[in-house]
Amino acid sequence: MTALWTSTGLAMATGGAAFGDFAVGGVTFDSREVMPGDLFIALKGEQMDGHMFLPQAFAAGAAGALVADAARLPDADAPHVAVSDTFEALNDLARAARRRMNGKVVGVTGSAGKTGVKEALRLALERSAPGRVHASVKSYNNHTGVPLSLARMPEDSTYGVFxxxxxxxxxxxxLADLVRxxxxxxxxxxxxxxxFFDSEEAIADAKAEIFTGLQPGGTAVLNKDNPHYARLRAAAEAAGAAQIVTFGVASADADVRPLKIAPSETCTSMTADVQGERLTFKIGMPGEHWALNALGVLAVVKAVGADLGLAGLALGEMQGLEGRGKRTLIEAGGGMAMLLDESYNANPASMAAALSVLGGFETRRRGRRIAVLGAMKELGDETEAMHADLAGSIEAAGVAEAILVGPEMAVLARVLPARIPHHHVNTAEEALALVRGLVRPDDIILVKGSNSVGLGRVVRSLNRQGA
Incomplete structure (x- = not known):
């Protein structure tokens, strides 16, 4: 196999000095993720210095390291590239990876749905270019995750999705300057x-920064159903987008829109107009938000010139990701219950969407809809109002019992109607104990909250040991 990077290539990309002749097949800055043949980048953060973990990285099979302090290598002869700053070197490596790749690159952002759309695009484009699609893993979407994802991109990739x-x-x-x-x-x-923002308009302006990195002749794909569409369009035009393609479920004049939608509790069938092409397909995930996401995916697929029909097949095979819609059956009181894992993160829009999905499931026999909802973080002065506003979505979803987790949920506990039994606790561990005492066969349990609340631990425990 062709090496991802050679020591010479790493030195040229970063302006560093290579010691030892080596080649690597992967890149990581987490010593726990090192696989044989990887490059380990010793990043120095505010609380942790990656140089401390050089021995572990080489013991795990690292082929080489990118270091700023060679004196901390486990062996003076350990293959490495020496640089003055490993974080800057990571960014230099990302830029070099982007320069050498001649395929099409897609950037994905938004207040909700980023990871799901990124994964759907990866699957859709993989159908057109098997083995030549590179995408960021997990939610590697910040100042370290994006350059790492770029540094991992093979030179011969046909598509990159970030x-x-x-x-x-x-x-x-x-980030847009790196991804371009x-x-x-x-x-x-x-x-x-x-x-961190005074208004939703300010959030829209910050998200629109993605257009500053668009390549000449580039395309902006916009959600026409969103109330900030006009603001985003103006930003895309100001940034020089050569084409603007719109998608929407409710906007009859969107470039990519549904002609017919047939939702069910486990999937959605759709016939769509994709800029004049008619496509009938299935979406393997339930919920109106996924119908909207799928239209955005198809708009991107067409913009990069990939096969729409094959993309439709890929959408039909989509399954929920861990923390983002994955559905599993768990043991519960001698029977089985369904667990909807939305535990990775939450904001008002994604919380409403997840509750809508829960409400779309038909309960069988004596099953009930149970919602385990964690606090939504980083809402500033709107915290109380936005948590209280969830009451309507909970009621509309037909929730039979709610477990509310975190101090921010106190206001929701106060405003929920008494006819909806609910419990307010402060920790994920307390929530888990309550779930185990409540869940019966045929129940459907939604678990959703901001990642820092720790509801992922609830999901993992229920999947391992049942309710």
């Missing part, structure tokens, strides 16, 4: 990270 996130103005400008997408999509704008 998720980009932010919680402060200016962050996406820096040919196509940039904003999934939606909603009140996420409001603690």
């Amino acid at each position: 998720e980009m996130g932010m919680n402060h103005p200016g962050e996406l400008t820096a 997408p040919h196509v940039a999509i904003i999934t939606t704008i909603a009140s996420a990270h409001r603690a």
